[in-house]
Amino acid sequence: MRVELLYYPECPSHERALELLQEALEAEGVAAPIEVIRIETQAEAEAHRFIGSPTIRIEGIEVDPHPELPYRLTCRTFVHEDGRLSPLPSLPMLRQVIRQAKEVCNDGDGNRSFGL
């Protein structure tokens, strides 16, 4: 399973985002490595389809996607289940995308290409 964490270093949320992502992967029983990608220029933001920090993709599925937003160097806002606005996704948001990604990874025979 491909797990990507893209971040803009001027936004202070990425360290906590990495912790949350590790926690979510562990909770879902996924031991995939996390690819951490630093985004520092507008050109990199556009190349990586980066709308803000942190951007998390699991098997290409983005956590809280917003295709309407421009690619840019900034912090992004996540709306939590309780309506709270936060610089970080919630654990349930992350776990839901991991579960979606598991379906993508399923090879059709009940075997999965990930695991502890």
Add this chain to the structure above:
Amino acid sequence: MAMEIGHSAYDFSLPGVDGKTYSLQDFADKPVLVLFFWCNHCPYVKAYEDRVIALAKEFGDRVAFVAINSNDPEQYPEDSFEKMKERAQEKGYPFPYLFDATQSVAHAYQATRTPEFFVFDEERELKYHGRFDDNWEHPDQVKQEFVRDAILALLNNEVPHYSQTPPIGCTIKWKV
């Protein structure tokens, strides 16, 4: 390099979302001034928004709260003056929300982030600079309320326990 503690507040003349133009003189009747750099788009501002509104309402009769947005609206359209008006109305901001279109005020105060707080005493000398409190993520787990503590100290003619903390939030979006 941040503005030094003890430095005098810089004056300004900035338009507010209420149609008025504000300068330091407009807040001269209050013994404490809380000036903070703010914007619409930053999630850290959003995380703190309700806390700042509550504090401004609590101390509004004795403390002047002033929010300033210095972000470049060309790059960040959510931070345009029109969007500022909408946000202030939507949330019922109990403080003036000013637009620093030239970014000169942010430069003068050496501000770097949103949100970033500057608390001045009656002489308009800086007594506290930094973050609002020690937990942006969980309001119910805050242990140190830096801005509130600074306000209370100054209202009691005392020196705030903390004078500087590192601001946490988005960088101010400078014009290129």
